[in-house]
Amino acid sequence: MNKILLTFILSILVLHNTSTAFAVGGNKLVPPSDFQAFDTPNDDGRSISLRWPSSPSESTEVEYVVYVSIRKSGPFNTEVLRINSNTMYKEGSDSNFHYVEIKPELFFNKESVVTGGKPDYFFKLFMMSDIENVAIKNIASATPKGNWFNWKKLNNFIILIAFSTLVLLFIEHAKKNPNLYLRKISGLDAIDEALGRATEMGKPVLFVHGLNGMGSISTIAAVNILGKIAIRVAEYDTTLKVSNIDPIVLSVSQEVIKESYLEAGRPDAYVEDNVFMAASEQFPYVAAVSGIMLREKPAANFFMGYFYAESLILAETGAATGAIQIAATDSYTQLPFFITTCDYTLIGEELYAASAYLSREPLLLGSLRAQDIGKGIIIAVLVLGAVLATFGIDFISLILKAG
């Protein structure tokens, strides 16, 4: 039985080697048996996918070349692809198929393409070596079409809808039950303490914006906190200085503070020059803000938003002046620096929670509860996924695969 098996395996090996030698050594290229073109799924309508099975003649000396034309009759003289024949295999397959995405419009002038909609593109595949060129008989054609939904992102979309529904449900729930329990965030409780200290010492409060513009959620969250701080500052009749690096953030901050002073019944106390543009670049901003800290010695420093390498320089300078410092950032690379140098640090999503926490508005508090539930669900899925993956069941990681 073993002899028969051994003979069978040997004969397969001999046959395989013979066919390869015949194909390459004998200079006889065997072209792929098929060649397909189709509209690339989940794209903007500019790309066409080409797919063809592997050939036994593939080697480093053999190339695949694809030509395109806008007419089936040709001429096929516009080269769109040239690859080594043993590359560009379809992702995840066992090297049985080649797969490439082509943007044919890049190879044609607009005038040469038929007007009125996207044209059909015709592709011809050649297999080329130094000695021989072989064309695949069939000409593949396809029309690129834009897609209205990226199905690879379906899992992401479902999670977004589910979480959004959760947030809106809890906001509705919070309307009916306004006394929701919130865990204590000591950094936010300390804001009053810091402002009180500044008032007692007769020194200003310095609010330092991060480096990102208004397009960043962390900046919006920082502006929301600034509004709440400004109300308290106006009530305590102390000075609030706000440094900005972005002119749009500057304008928004000025407007928010002005409204806060108005709400506190102290519009006369608002000084526009106290909300200022310190610089427009990272290190000049650091120099300007550090200078303010050293000259004016604010009693309380707030660092809110997204920070980069400047975080430690700012916070260390503030610590050296003896100010009480509260930082809030979602920039995880800078968190250690703030934790090291500030009295209180709001970590990650606590920055987003601050506005709701400080205002205690039921509608805002509802979203905080939804955030906590969302985190709980993610933790449960992570634990379940880790346990299942340990036993070789990876369907959760497949479901959550990024598109």
Add this chain to the structure above:
Amino acid sequence: MNFFKRTIPLIIAFVMGVLMAFQYYVPHEASQSLLKIVTRWGITIAGFAVFIGVYSLFHLHWNKIKRKLPGWGYSIFVFFGAGITVAFGLYNGGEFFWNDKQQGTMFDWMYFNVQVPAGATMFSILAFFMASAAYRTFRARTSEATILLVAAVIVMLGRVPVGTLLWESLPPIADWIMSVPNMAAKRGILIGVSIGAIATSLKIIFGIERAYLGGGD
């Protein structure tokens, strides 16, 4: 007035928020064009907003000089630096500002020989601040500080050749600290941040969070 100050901004936030959220899932050319247009709007607004920033900067420093506030002498350099930069920028190496920007002009020289080194100097100060912050943090007064100290020493030694000389297992231990406990904490924070960002976005889109418009309501 409230209609212009509140209602219209809230409608714009809702419409654009929903559009841009769905835009992420729509690969169609129309969706990509919308993204391009909105991005261009952002760039245009930012361009005009520069004037607000410049006005704020000059107004602040002019008042400082006028009132002889502490450090007013530095404010003179703001005008001096801005004046020279604008003058050479407009001069454009003799080609003036209505022509394309010339290379190798005095404007470029000032950027590469004044602003870049000054920025690099500020950045280099970070090393000293890092040392002083580390000294304060790593005084092993609590169990958390001790863990931080031990982990930091292992990672620092594991990343330099002398660490391998001391003990060849240091680099793999440092790598493990970075890729397991450090990565776990980082991802935990990132998940929280992402959920918080979605919740905040929803609050803004649906007009629940409106503090950014000014006022507390």
